Amino acid sequence: MTSAPDPPPLPCLFWKDSKRASYNFYDDVHTLEAISSFIDKQMAKPITALKTIDEVTSFISEAVSNNHISLVGFFTDSDMQDDEIEDFTNYAKKVHSNSRVYCGIVEDEEVSRYFMKELKWFDRPPAVVLTRPKGDINLLMPEEEFNSNNTYHTSYLLDLETTPLSTWVLANSLPPVTYLTPYTFTILASIGKPMVLCFLDWKSSTSGNLPNSLITTEIQLAAREYSKDVTFVIADGSSHLDRMAVVGVKGGMSALPAIVINGNDRRTEVFPEELPINGETIGGFIAGFLKGKGGSMALAASKRNKRNQVIRDTNNEEEVDKVGQLETMDAESDSKFHIINVNSENFESVVLNEDKDVLLMVYKSTHCDKCKSLSVYYKRVGLRFWELGFENQINICRLEIGDGRSNLLPNLELGTLPILILLPKNRPRQPPYIYYTGVGKVQAIMKWVEENGGVKNLGELPHLNEEEKVRYKEQIKVREDRRKLRLSERELEEIEGKKLKKLEDEL
Structure with missing residues (x-):
């Protein structure tokens, strides 16, 4: 899989045919219905041969009823139009991985002429007709409302159009x-x-x-x-x-x-x-x-x-910070916790510097409690990397979105904020990026950086300083002693219970 060209960001789904070396990556929504449709499509042929008028109408109706797009190629002379047939067939193979686009082909002259002359779907063959659902009537252009069966048709003349078929399909999807x-x-x-x-x-x-x-x-x-x-x-x-x-x-x-x-x-x-x-x-x-x-x-x-x-x-x-729970980041906290505020002026020297690891938190400062919650732990991450002496190996950065700042990093995928991205040293600053998907805790984030970046040998409990480690181990000892005490009391109760039961049996 690693040799596949340009895989999408993780997590991803892909289909591997046992007869082919290539992968078909799934690029639709992650729902059971959509994924099942994708699997069914991969198990079928890339293009469906349609031999009758009923087969054409059924093929289109089924696609549209499932909110899919149908592409039907209409041909009348397989010998004279062999180049156009080959072009359309090759395109059908390319979009086979697209769970929303279904391709059919008509090579019967009588059937093709019916859709040309009677239904006036296209001017002349060879042509491709795209049919898609109209969607919500409130979002339609008036000229789209001509079709009473809630579908939209448009045609493409294979031997005349200069726009590539793939571009035309996208524009009309x-x-x-x-x-x-x-x-x-x-x-x-x-x-x-x-x-x-x-x-x-x-x-x-x-x-x-x-x-x-x-x-x-x-x-x-x-x-x-x-x-x-x-x-x-x-x-x-x-x-x-x-x-x-x-x-x-x-x-x-x-x-x-x-x-x-x-x-x-x-x-x-x-x-x-x-x-x-x-x-x-x-x-x-x-x-x-x-x-x-x-x-x-x-x-x-x-x-x-x-x-x-x-x-x-x-x-x-007014948004109010809660110390230890919801905190913003500013110049004062940057200085205290050794975090770099990224902007257009320092972006190249800080983030694009491949001599260091870069940990980047992308967030917004208002209307985002999750961002403020993670900020509490992120500040601690910055402080601990500095206290451990890794300031020359990693930059801990923050990037507040808005005002065009998020466009500084090419093709950055912004899902639900906040997000953490690691840009390892000696690696190009381009996709695929390494996104953090774990819990928002200091130790978990630091260990993730150690596993994926150039910073190594963080040691045991890297999120704690020496004084905190002593207190932590004391707490663990107290907790263990209490556990043993509870266990001893439970064992004693069990022994006394057995003695009592034996006495009852004897009586």
Whole structure:
């Protein structure tokens, strides 16, 4: 497995066919239904031969009913179109590992012409027809609503298109406005366009003072004009608070609704909170971002159209640290516990320095109790590595997300914060990164660093200094003495019980 090209980050699932040397990695959501579908697909052929009209319609209906995408290649002359058939077959083999894409092929002229002339799915063969579910009717473009069976069709002429088939499939796999899920995010990232993220309080019917349905309608208006340049995504803010912080939205749920553009060049820009949310202002915001002018064009649009002014909830609750339980990290604690605050100015010299191990905590300072809880132990980690004399072998660092800082490390996968990453010495600072998945305790983190990095010989109980070790061993001795005492008392009770039972038996 280690020889497989570009394996995904761990943990991962993969399929190994006994007849082939290659691996098919699973890249979908980790649910029983999705994984079972992936296994079934791997056991079947990469492409299904469809010989009748009923077989074609059944193949497509089954795929769409399971929220999958069907690709059907229509051909009328296997001799004249052999190159196109080979191209489509090869593509089907490449996407065989994708549990969401199912490929079928029609080589019967009569069947192909039925779907061309009667249903008008394509202009002429050879062609590929992509069919996918429409999804939520509230997130659809008007031109997608023509099909009464809740599906969306589009076609690709194999002998005419200059865009690669794989690129075309990606571009048409999702509606112009879609929900953010692990699966859709994978597709959106592959498409490679700047992403417009609209965070809403989806568990409620409104965000701020505006109905969610109204905001999505305004997003659709912007998508009509700019879907060729950017992708549009609706995300539930309550489920993506960490992602909101990553792209610069501060204030948690009180900041909703929030719109952000995440660019391919690692630029992010937040839609100005003071502006109304409508198609014109969103469009101006996108145009300004694409032209490098920021939100100035959105501001100009707001002077013409003041529709949908937002009133957001204010969050005046002050966050209070609890010593030993919930603590923030700042310049004072950095000095005391020997932790380096990473920023754009020192990132290259500190994190990209391959002469040392680098332990990096990625976190946010507000609205994250888990981050504050781990900070208590992380400070101790920094102090103990320094007290043990390893300051020349490892940098203990912190990186607060937001304001574009998380983009300093390429392809960093941000799940639920906080996260710990180890960058071992003499190793390139690039994926796959080593992520910590253990308990948030000082000794466990230090031992993990010892196992995976260049720092060795930490010794027994590295998280304790000499005075603490003495107290710890005393506590262990007291605990052991108590255990033995309880054991002796229990044994005595058992002996007395046996004597009593013997006496009762004799009587």
